[in-house]
Amino acid sequence: MQIRIIKNETELACAAADIFEETITNKPNAILGLATGASPVLTYKELIRRYEAGLISFKDVITFNLDEYCDLPRDDKNSYFTFMQENLFKKININPENVHIEDGNAENFDAEAKAYDDKIAAAGYVDLQLLGIGTNGHIGFNEPADTFTEGTFRIRLSESTIRANSRYFTDSKMPEYALTMGVGSIMKAKKILLIATGEAKAEAIYNTVKGPVTPHCPASILQTHPDAVLLLDEAAAERL
Numbered sequence: 590m591q592i593r594i595i596k597n598e599t600e601l602a603c604a605a606a607d608i609f610e611e612t613i614t615n616k617p618n619a620i621l622g623l624a625t626g627a628s629p630v631l632t633y634k635e636l637i638r639r640y641e642a643g644l645i646s647f648k649d650v651i652t653f654n655l656d657e658y659c660d661l662p663r664d665d666k667n668s669y670f671t672f673m674q675e676n677l678f679k680k681i682n683i684n685p686e687n688v689h690i691e692d693g694n695a696e697n698f699d700a701e702a703k704a705y706d707d708k709i710a711a712a713g714y715v716d717l718q719l720l721g722i723g724t725n726g727h728i729g730f731n732e733p734a735d736t737f738t739e740g741t742f743r744i745r746l747s748e749s750t751i752r753a754n755s756r757y758f759t760d761s762k763m764p765e766y767a768l769t770m771g772v773g774s775i776m777k778a779k780k781i782l783l784i785a786t787g788e789a790k791a792e793a794i795y796n797t798v799k800g801p802v803t804p805h806c807p808a809s810i811l812q813t814h815p816d817a818v819l820l821l822d823e824a825a826a827e828r829l
């Protein structure tokens with residue numbers, strides 16, 4: 590695991606965007622695994638800036654998002670579909686046909702999960718997977734558990750995740766279920782980039798880096814990935 594501690598969030602976003610730029614420059618039809626939440630927002634802003642400056646093109650890039658809430662309309666302001674449109678896709682030259690996000694309103698969640706995994710496999714697996722981390726060490730929506738998860742599946746969100754994300758659901762009830770790539774799916778990515786900022790993440794980062802590899806801190810599995818990079822600000826790294 591490579592750990593880089595970066596002073597401010599703007600520089601951290603630039604460092605993350607550098608890794609995206611390198612991936613897309615080397616492989617214009619790269620498969621990107623994308624994340625939602627607060628952590629990637631500045632990185633997406635920097636990618637949009639580089640696209641507008643003509644430094645990168647997303648014309649042939651293919652994307653797979655980590656997760657999506659279940660039973661939330663796709664165009665709800667809190668859906669991850671909407672998040673991705675607003676924070677990235679509407680502002681770059683990506684082909685909408687190359688964008689993949691789990692269908693949280695599928696009639697059959699197991700079939701949707703299996704179809705999602707099949708699409709990732711058929712594309713040749715993710716070249717660069719972006720991750721945030723939950724305060725409980727979750728990656729995607731893989732909550733602490735007794736075993737590591739494998740492929741995409743439907744999960745009941747933990748109390749701590751519901752507490753953390755309820756802040757966005759000001760006028761509606763936050764869904765309790767989501768579809769998420771499993772830890773096994775995430776680990777198949779050729780390169781993984783995890784971003785964490787702020788002291789609320791310090792304990793999860795400590796457990797990820799210094800703790801045992803355990804499904805009770807799902808991100809700790811990254812210790813066993815051959816090419817995982819952690820970009821941290823000083824607050825998130827304060828316990829290392």
Ligand code: PGA
Binds near residue numbers: 628629728
């Ligand atoms: P955040 O969420 O980026 O909004 O802090 C990260 C996560 O829960 O994975």
